[in-house]
Every structure is written in structure tokens, then in C-alpha cells.
Amino acid sequence: MATRALLAAVSACPRRRMGIKSSTCSSSLQFQRQESRIIARSFSSYTNSSLPDISRLAETARISLTPAEIEECEPKIRQVIDWFGQLQQVDVNCVEPAIRAEMEGGNLREDAPQTFENRDSIRASIPSFDETYLKVPKVLNKE
Amino acid sequence: MSTTLFRTIQPNHFTLLTTALLRTRRTSRHISVRCQTSTTTQQSSSQQQQPRTSAPKNHGSNKLDEILKDYEAVIGIETHVQLSTSTKAFCSCPNSYGSHPNTSICPVCMGLPGALPVLSSKVVDFGVRLGLALNCSLSLKSKFDRKQYFYPDLPKGYQISQFDVPIASGGYVDVDIPLEFGGGHRRFGITRVHMEEDAGKLLHSDAGDYSQVDLNRAGVPLLEIVSEPDIRSGVEAAEYGSEMQRIVRYLGVSNGNMQEGSLRCDVNISIRPIGQAEFGTKVEIKNLNAFSAMSRAIDYEITRQALLYNQGQADQIVTETRLWDEGAQKTVTMRKKEGLADYRYFPEPDLPEVILTQEYVDSIRASLPELPEAKRRRYEAMGLGIQDVLFLANDVSVAEYFDEVIGKGADVKSAANWLMSDIAAYLKNEELSISDVKLTPQELAELIAAIKDETISGKIGKQILFELLAKGGTVQGMIKEKDLVQANN
Numbered sequence: 001m002a003t004r005a006l007l008a009a010v011s012a013c014p015r016r017r018m019g020i021k022s023s024t025c026s027s028s029l030q031f032q033r034q035e036s037r038i039i040a041r042s043f044s045s046y047t048n049s050s051l052p053d054i055s056r057l058a059e060t061a062r063i064s065l066t067p068a069e070i071e072e073c074e075p076k077i078r079q080v081i082d083w084f085g086q087l088q089q090v091d092v093n094c095v096e097p098a099i100r101a102e103m104e105g106g107n108l109r110e111d112a113p114q115t116f117e118n119r120d121s122i123r124a125s126i127p128s129f130d131e132t133y134l135k136v137p138k139v140l141n142k143e
Numbered sequence: 144m145s146t147t148l149f150r151t152i153q154p155n156h157f158t159l160l161t162t163a164l165l166r167t168r169r170t171s172r173h174i175s176v177r178c179q180t181s182t183t184t185q186q187s188s189s190q191q192q193q194p195r196t197s198a199p200k201n202h203g204s205n206k207l208d209e210i211l212k213d214y215e216a217v218i219g220i221e222t223h224v225q226l227s228t229s230t231k232a233f234c235s236c237p238n239s240y241g242s243h244p245n246t247s248i249c250p251v252c253m254g255l256p257g258a259l260p261v262l263s264s265k266v267v268d269f270g271v272r273l274g275l276a277l278n279c280s281l282s283l284k285s286k287f288d289r290k291q292y293f294y295p296d297l298p299k300g301y302q303i304s305q306f307d308v309p310i311a312s313g314g315y316v317d318v319d320i321p322l323e324f325g326g327g328h329r330r331f332g333i334t335r336v337h338m339e340e341d342a343g344k345l346l347h348s349d350a351g352d353y354s355q356v357d358l359n360r361a362g363v364p365l366l367e368i369v370s371e372p373d374i375r376s377g378v379e380a381a382e383y384g385s386e387m388q389r390i391v392r393y394l395g396v397s398n399g400n401m402q403e404g405s406l407r408c409d410v411n412i413s414i415r416p417i418g419q420a421e422f423g424t425k426v427e428i429k430n431l432n433a434f435s436a437m438s439r440a441i442d443y444e445i446t447r448q449a450l451l452y453n454q455g456q457a458d459q460i461v462t463e464t465r466l467w468d469e470g471a472q473k474t475v476t477m478r479k480k481e482g483l484a485d486y487r488y489f490p491e492p493d494l495p496e497v498i499l500t501q502e503y504v505d506s507i508r509a510s511l512p513e514l515p516e517a518k519r520r521r522y523e524a525m526g527l528g529i530q531d532v533l534f535l536a537n538d539v540s541v542a543e544y545f546d547e548v549i550g551k552g553a554d555v556k557s558a559a560n561w562l563m564s565d566i567a568a569y570l571k572n573e574e575l576s577i578s579d580v581k582l583t584p585q586e587l588a589e590l591i592a593a594i595k596d597e598t599i600s601g602k603i604g605k606q607i608l609f610e611l612l613a614k615g616g617t618v619q620g621m622i623k624e625k626d627l628v629q630a631n632n
Contacts, residue, residue: 060485062293099286099308100490105498111229111265113237116249123245132244133355136295138347 052077207442210449211376214414217422218374218441222387224366224397225341225405226269232340232364233260233303233494240403244357252362254299259493262287266364267310267497269396270338271507273366274311276390276514277333283499285310287338287491292484295356296343304367306488309337310497317516318386322530324378331383332371338497339365366396372411372422377438377445384408384434389515393539401432408437413460414448423448423460428474430466440467444474518542525549531559534567540577547584553591561587565605569612581615582608589618598622 054073058065065073116122128135231238234251250258274281288306314333320326343361347354368387374380388399388406399406408431413423428444431437444465451459465474513521518536523529535545541562548558570577590611594604599622607621 056485060291060487099284100496102495105284105496107261107495108264108267109230109235109261111263112235113229114235115247116236119246119248122248122250122253122255129245130355133346133357134245134295135353136345136356138352138354139295 214449215417216375216414216445217372218380219372219411220370220383221409222368223407224391226364227397228265228364230263231362232263232266233362238363242359247359266338270310270366271504272394273396274336275508276394277314277316279311279314279336281311281504282308285497287494288488289491290486290488292486296345298361303491304339305337309335311336316386318382320382329379331373334369334371336366336368339367341365377441380441381434381438384437393512393514412441412444414445424462427464428467429464436467440474525555527559534563544577544584548587551585551588553588557591565608580612582611586611586618593618
């Protein structure tokens with residue numbers, strides 16, 4: 001499926017390294033180490049030189065842009081990507097990869113059901129609600 | 144599957160095992176095909192010579208056997224298991240099947256602005272349980288990601304899932320192929336298991352240009368199990384699916400009902416000429432609501448793809464999603480995938496890491512029940528035939544009942560026979576499950592003992608059994624009451 005392909009696209013980048021000291025990763029997610037080059041994690045699908053297809057991007061986000069607006073957007077988006085691109089200059093060779101920014105995990109909830117008291121107002125606020133179901137346009141294919 | 148993109152096909156013991164098994168299976172099938180082309184008189188004698196390779200039940204499998212001489216099917220299965228928790232994954236709405244539409248809702252699962260998800264501890268528990276049962280390595284630290292796409296049954300516009308760091312990965316499952324399909328053991332690899340939430344239910348009305356959405360199911364926790372592309376036939380796929388069902392029921396994480404939708408399987412299938420290392424073009428098959436349908440759909444698809452190959456039209460096989468049409472018994476195009484969907488995954492900012500401690504994992508591992516594979520091996524070691532073993536280990540309640548009966552000292556073979564014949568027939572007629580019968584394991588053991596030491600005859604035993612199943616009571620009581628002690632000659 002697409003998820004595998006994207007994982008492949010990310011993992012195909014030879015510069016990514018996953019720490020295996022704490023044996024948290026399975027063997028299927030080990031990647032090759034490039035001795036000769038500076039190892040940097042590259043999470044962006046776009047390198048500094050390439051740019052996303054803006055019209056495709058707008059389509060996936062369901063934002064309609066006129067060709068003029070696309071023209072206008074391009075340099076701005078490039079600026080944002082370049083700005084993030086600066087992070088790639090940082091040498092993180094000696095740093096254990098983290099999967100999230102904050103330090104603590106947890107915050108789990110007990111499996112005890114609770115009915116939300118104000119479901120009526122939720123249903124009332126749906127413009128196209130017809131007694132039992134939400135009425136939506138007939139869409140047959142995902143994405 | 145696209146797993147090939149980032150994994151070179153390394154010879155490991157899984158592929159070697161399956162190719163070795165495939166080779167032996169192929170030769171036996173090859174013999175049967177040759178024999179079937181001979182005259183009818185020779186046919187009957189040749190069939191007698193090969194008890195293991197049973198005569199195919201449908202005409203199609205002869206054609207399939209021919210195809211499988213030249214092509215190898217490469218099949219992977221993605222299974223979605225709806226968890227039987229009391230609440231949804233990220234909010235406390237009740238998780239109950241069959242409620243009135245749009246009554247189990249709240250701002251979180253409706254995706255209303257400002258609502259924040261909170262993970263249920265039960266979902267993590269079930270995820271670890273299933274990961275361990277599938278012999279996976281657990282990620283002590285994993286995270287959630289947003290899988291973004293637009294669809295009317297997806298309130299938030301994204302699904303909370305796990306993309307690159309799933310809770311479990313790198314496992315395997317052992318199955319036994321039923322005797323009528325050749326028997327034998329298989330091991331299939333499990334690529335990963337991850338936690339995610341379900342979408343709502345979309346109902347298409349025939350009239351009109353609108354559809355209807357019920358969000359009761361939106362946010363219900365799922366575990367997605369992705370298999371390695373180790374499966375080679377419809378029969379293997381059906382057995383893999385059945386084993387997934389068996390395991391989730393044994394563990395109590397789901398009721399594994401394909402009809403209800405709590406177990407959903409999507410098949411990814413491609414074929415390649417035998418000997419070719421590269422995978423062929425992969426096709427996805429959806430809308431399978433029974434294991435038999437899965438098997439038939441795979442057989443159909445292998446035949447369809449092989450036909451195109453043979454006609455030199457292999458390029459007509461495109462990466463697409465096909466639906467299984469149960470009525471017409473064929474797969475039909477649903478949509479062609481125009482390139483791969485871009486889900487724009489990024490880590491879910493509203494949820495912290497999922498952290499497992501080794502103690503937590505160990506305590507869950509210690510509390511796992513005996514799994515189907517272990518049960519089957521134990522029953523085999525007790526001397527039961529494979530047919531009996533497969534029957535007894537199939538349903539966890541039946542296995543528990545059987546274990547109790549032999550625990551009271553009853554003879555293993557007798558207990559198995561009673562359960563498989565008379566008791567099974569009774570359950571089927573009355574549409575009951577083993578937990579409903581009034582006959583206690585203790586009394587069944589008594590019955591077996593009474594017949595063994597010839598207090599009563601086998602025939603009398605059967606009569607008593609029927610009453611005991613329906614009304615309960617004790618064997619001794621019934622013998623006294625009906626004065627059934629058989630005269631010793």
C-alpha cells in the first residue's frame with residue numbers, strides 16, 4: 001500500500017540512521033550506514049534543490065489556488081523549506097535519534113465508558129443531519 | 144508488496160521453508176495432473192495410490208494446478224482487527240456494535256475544534272498482547288502519526304495511526320493446512336502490528352446523489368496486522384485468516400467476526416513466472432467477508448493474471464484495487480491507483496509517545512493463554528490425529544472444555560470422539576455453543592469412565608448423553624434412575 005511506498009521513499013534515503021543500542025527497533029528497520037559521508041537525518045521528502053509540485057500539494061490539501069496564486073506561493077514555500085533545510089547542517093552524529101520532542105510518555109486513560117451529555121447539540125449543529133445520519137455528497141472513491 | 148522496495152529478498156528460513164514446502168507440494172500436484180489425463184480405469188487406481196493428494200473438489204482447481212506449474216502467486220494480507228474494548232481508542236465513548244446511529248459520539252471522535260485525543264490503556268495492552276502472540280519484537284517506544292486524506296466517513300480529515308514506528312514488528316505465525324487441502328505446516332512472516340482508529344460507516348443509498356454517514360464507529364480502536372508476502376495460494380490465505388481469527392479470539396482482544404466487520408482482510412496479490420526474483424504488479428482485493436471468499440478471490444485473480452501473462456498482455460495488469468463480487472464470483476476493478484496516495488504522514492502532535500517498560504511486557508507475556516499453535520502441538524503429542532487436533536483447537540471454548548474433561552482423568556481419545564461427533568452434532572442442531580450445554584466436563588469424564596469400566600454400554604452412554612446435554616444432571620444419578628447397569632455375562 002501507499003504507506004509502504006512512503007516508508008520506502010524515506011528509508012531509501014541512505015543517510016538515515018536508526019539507533020539500535022536499546023534494541024527498540026526490529027531488524028526490518030535497519031538501514032545502511034554510510035561511513036564516508038556526514039550522517040544526517042533527512043525527514044523531508046524534498047531536498048534543497050527540488051520543490052514540491054504546488055498545484056498537487058494544494059489539491060491534496062483541498063485548497064483551491066489560481067495559477068497566479070500558485071506563482072505567488074512558490075517562493076514563499078521555497079523559503080519555508082530552505083529555512084527548515086538549515087536544520088540539516090547540524091551535526092547529529094553523536095545524538096541518539098528521538099521519535100518525539102518531549103521527554104515523558106504516558107497519559108493513558110482507563111477503559112471506562114462515559115456518554116457525552118450534550119450529543120443533541122452536536123447533532124443539531126450539523127447542517128446536513130437528517131434524523132439518524134449525516135447526509136453527505138455521494139463520493140465513491142477515496143482520495 | 145512494496146516491502147520489497149526497502150527489503151532485499153534475503154534468504155531466511157521462512158522463504159526457504161516455504162519454497163521447500165512449495166516444491167514438495169508442486170511435485171505431488173504435478174503427479175496428480177498427469178494421472179488425471181489418463182483413461183478413467185487408470186484414474187481410479189491412481190487415485191487410490193495417492194491418499195494424500197485428494198481429488199480436487201471443483202473443476203477450476205485443475206486449471207489452477209496447470210497455472211501453478213508456470214507461475215508463483217505472491218500474496219500478502221493486511222488484517223484489521225476491531226478491538227473489543229469498552230471505549231473508543233481516543234475518547235470515552237462506548238464501543239458497542241449495533242447502537243442507534245450517531246449516538247456514540249463526542250467532540251473528540253467527531254473531530255470538533257479544540258478536542259484532544261487521549262489514548263486508552265486497554266488499546267496498548269491489547270496491542271502488546273497481540274504482538275507477543277504473533278512472536279513480534281515490541282517497540283518499547285512508539286508513536287502515533289496522522290494519516291491525512293479526505294473522505295466523508297473521516298471526521299478529522301486524518302486517521303490517527305502508526306506509520307514508521309509501530310508497536311510491534313518482525314514476527315511470524317505457524318498454521319496447519321487442513322487435510323482436505325493437502326495438510327502440512329506453514330510459517331508466515333508478520334511484518335508489523337500497529338494501533339490505529341477506525342473511520343465511521345458510509346452507507347450509499349441507491350436513490351439520490353447523497354450518501355449517509357454514521358459516526359458510531361469513528362474512533363473505534365483497531366490493530367492492523369501486515370503479513371510478509373509469504374502466502375502462496377488461496378488455501379494458505381484462508382488458513383492464515385482463520386488463524387488470525389483464532390488468535391484474537393483466544394486472546395480475547397476481539398470477537399474476530401468477518402460478517403460483523405470486526406475482522407477485515409485485504410489481500411495484495413501478484414504473480415510471477417516461477418524462478419523470477421522480481422515481484423509482478425501487485426493488485427489489492429477488498430470486500431472479502433469470509434475466508435472462503437478470500438480463497439476463491441485469490442484463485443480467480445491468479446487465473447486472471449496468468450491468462451493475461453499467457454496472452455502476452457502482462458502490462459494489462461495494473462496496480463489497482465479490485466472488489467470481490469460474491470454474486471458473480473469474480474474480482475472487478477474498483478479504481479485504478481493513479482500513482483500512490485500521498486498521506487502526508489507526520490507525528491501526531493496531540494499524543495505523547497507510547498512507552499512500554501520491560502516489566503509491563505513481561506507481565507503481559509506471563510498472562511498470555513496457551514495459543515492455538517501450542518495447543519495443537521500439545522494435542523498432537525497426546526496422540527490425537529491431526530483431524531481431531533484441528534477440530535479441538537479451533538474454538539478456544541471447546542479446547543478449554545476438552546482440557547477440563549481430560550483433566551478429570553478421562554481417556555483422551557474417547558473424550559475427543561465424544562466432542563467431535565455426538566456433542567458437536569448436538570451443538571450444531573440446537574445452534575448452541577459449548578458454553579451453553581448443561582453437561583459439565585466432570586460428568587462427561589464420568590460417562591467415559593462408566594463406559595470404560597463397562598458399567599453401561601456405549602449405546603446406553605449415547606442415550607444418557609443426550610439427556611445430560613439438554614438437562615444436566617449426573618451420570619450416576621441417571622444410571623440409578625433408569626436402572627441402566629448392564630448385566631455382566
